[in-house]
Amino acid sequence: MTMSKLTPPTVRKTIVIKLGGSTLSHLTDEFFLNFKAMQNQYNIIITHGGGPAINEALANQRVHSHTIDGVRVTSKQAINVIQNTLIGQVNPSLVHALTKAGIAAVGLNGFDNQLVNANFLDEELYGFVGEVTQVNTAFLNQLLAVDFVPVIACIGAYEGQAMNINGDTMASEIALAIGAESLLLVTDVDGIRINKVYQQEATEKKINEWIATGDIYGGMIPKVQGALQCLQAGIPSVHIVGANLTGTKIKGE
Ligand SMILES: Nc1ncnc2c1ncn2[C@@H]1O[C@H](COP(=O)(O)OP(=O)(O)O)[C@@H](O)[C@H]1O
Numbered sequence: 001m002t003m004s005k006l007t008p009p010t011v012r013k014t015i016v017i018k019l020g021g022s023t024l025s026h027l028t029d030e031f032f033l034n035f036k037a038m039q040n041q042y043n044i045i046i047t048h049g050g051g052p053a054i055n056e057a058l059a060n061q062r063v064h065s066h067t068i069d070g071v072r073v074t075s076k077q078a079i080n081v082i083q084n085t086l087i088g089q090v091n092p093s094l095v096h097a098l099t100k101a102g103i104a105a106v107g108l109n110g111f112d113n114q115l116v117n118a119n120f121l122d123e124e125l126y127g128f129v130g131e132v133t134q135v136n137t138a139f140l141n142q143l144l145a146v147d148f149v150p151v152i153a154c155i156g157a158y159e160g161q162a163m164n165i166n167g168d169t170m171a172s173e174i175a176l177a178i179g180a181e182s183l184l185l186v187t188d189v190d191g192i193r194i195n196k197v198y199q200q201e202a203t204e205k206k207i208n209e210w211i212a213t214g215d216i217y218g219g220m221i222p223k224v225q226g227a228l229q230c231l232q233a234g235i236p237s238v239h240i241v242g243a244n245l246t247g248t249k250i251k252g253e
């Protein structure tokens with residue numbers, strides 16, 4: 001009997017793409033084409049937020065909330081609305097858009113097979129906001145190995161309790177846990193804009209200055225914080241981009 005040579009499995013690198021809630025309602029055909037082109041080379045994990053949908057749902061139900069530096073202070077009432085909105089509405093409509101474009105998307109959140117466990121970030125200050133404690137990377141790798149695209153809503157699990165995790169923080173934590181090659185934070189602006197000019201590159205030093213001067217504020221703060229954390233942990237490529245996938249490259253020095 002002749003032994004056939006075993007072909008080693010191709011080790012494909014992984015990209016984590018975070019889609020901001022602000023982008024979800026207008027993903028273009030160009031975006032899906034770019035996505036498919038990337039799929040030829042990389043495993044792709046999608047994470048998403050849903051800020052605008054959450055704001056609308058909270059307003060409809062007259063639940064007040066506010067943010068501190070882009071992180072939503074989340075009461076018990078708010079977390080119920082947020083859980084229902086992200087897992088019940090935003091996630092399935094994104095999965096639908098992706099599957100319609102021929103992408104094998106599988107909708108997930110922190111509860112699924114203990115995908116993302118979380119603890120309270122600071123219960124007194126933020127309420128039900130989660131800090132990621134563990135990501136089930138083995139499960140993600142199993143899905144990627146059979147060419148599924150995990151689409152993860154930014155809800156973590158703490159002993160059966162849903163925890164609100166900022167979408168950018170969730171994306172960064174997943175990128176770190178899986179050892180991603182690249183993190184792409186896709187938002188409604190083409191990167192970091194300073195004095196009306198979009199920056200092609202931004203260093204840690206500049207970013208810290210821009211936060212201090214107020215040129216970076218609100219929802220851009222968790223993005224740059226997550227981006228810097230990934231860069232410091234050795235993820236080679238970290239970008240904040242618009243839906244056309246061009247924007248700001250985050251650099252260490
Ligand atoms: N320096 C900055 N450059 C660009 N956008 C900024 C900056 N500082 C704050 N922002 C705000 O951050 C927003 C993107 O964050 P966010 O609304 O949370 O989006 P997403 O839903 O994609 O996470 C921009 O629309 C803009 O209003």
Ligand SMILES: CC(=O)N[C@@H](CCC(=O)OP(=O)(O)O)C(=O)O
Pocket residue numbers: 019020021022048049050051052054070071072082129154164165166167168219
């Ligand atoms: C703790 C926290 O800030 N959670 C976010 C989760 C959604 C999110 O991050 O949505 P975007 O990606 O659209 O900003 C929130 O409640 O708005």
